[in-house]
Each structure stands twice: as C-alpha cells, then as structure tokens.
Amino acid sequence: MFLIKILLIFLAVAAALYFYSALRVRELATVAARKRCTELGVQFLDQSVSANGIALRSSVAASTTSKRTLERRYRFEFTSTGDERYVGLVTMLGNRVSAIELEPHRMPDDV
Numbered sequence: 001m002f003l004i005k006i007l008l009i010f011l012a013v014a015a016a017l018y019f020y021s022a023l024r025v026r027e028l029a030t031v032a033a034r035k036r037c038t039e040l041g042v043q044f045l046d047q048s049v050s051a052n053g054i055a056l057r058s059s060v061a062a063s064t065t066s067k068r069t070l071e072r073r074y075r076f077e078f079t080s081t082g083d084e085r086y087v088g089l090v091t092m093l094g095n096r097v098s099a100i101e102l103e104p105h106r107m108p109d110d111v
Contacts, residue, residue: 022072026051029074029090032097036088042080042105049074049090057093069094080105 029049037044052075058066074090086105091098 025072025092025095026074028095028097029072029092030076032100033074033076033088033090036100036102037078040102042078042086042102043082045077045079045085049076051075052089071098078102078105081108 026049030047033049034044034047051072053073055071056068057071058068070093072092074092076088076090077085078088079085084106086103088100088102090100
C-alpha cells in the first residue's frame, strides 16, 4: 500500500512538471510566431498559438549519440491584408524553435 501511494505521488509530480514544461514551450512558440509575423510585415491574429501535434523524435548529435526529444507543433493565424486569415505552423524541438512555416498569402498593393 505504501508503494502505491509513493507511485501515485510520483505520477502526480511528473504530470505537473510536464504541464509546466508544455506551458513554457507554448509561450516560446507564441513569441516566435509573433516575431516572425512582425519580420514579414503581416499581422499575428488572436495573440496565441494552439497545439497541433506532438511526437517523439530522435536527433543525432555530432557525437553520433541519438537523443530523443519531444517535437511539438503549434498552429497560429495571421493576415496580410486584413481580409483573409492564413495559417502558420511553429515546430518546436524541446525548447528550441525548429521551423516556422506560413501559408502562401496575398501581399497588399503598394499605393
């Protein structure tokens, strides 16, 4: 009975740590998406990202050792003209931004 209680406490702590980590990575993805939209001159909509997928990936470092890390994908929306919404994706490997992709979008005519 004592071991079951310890196991349950351990699982609760692990779940809390995972939840905290997921919130931190989501915030990093939001900042990265906002920054990329600013760089490209488009408007970041809704000021947030939403989870779009998660996978366990292995990456090979220079030392030829394989390291497993979580790959999280986040979806966001942006607009270039104010009329249409377009979709963008942020891919995070651990705490690092791996890629940011934006759908092809219309650019406003220069006046």
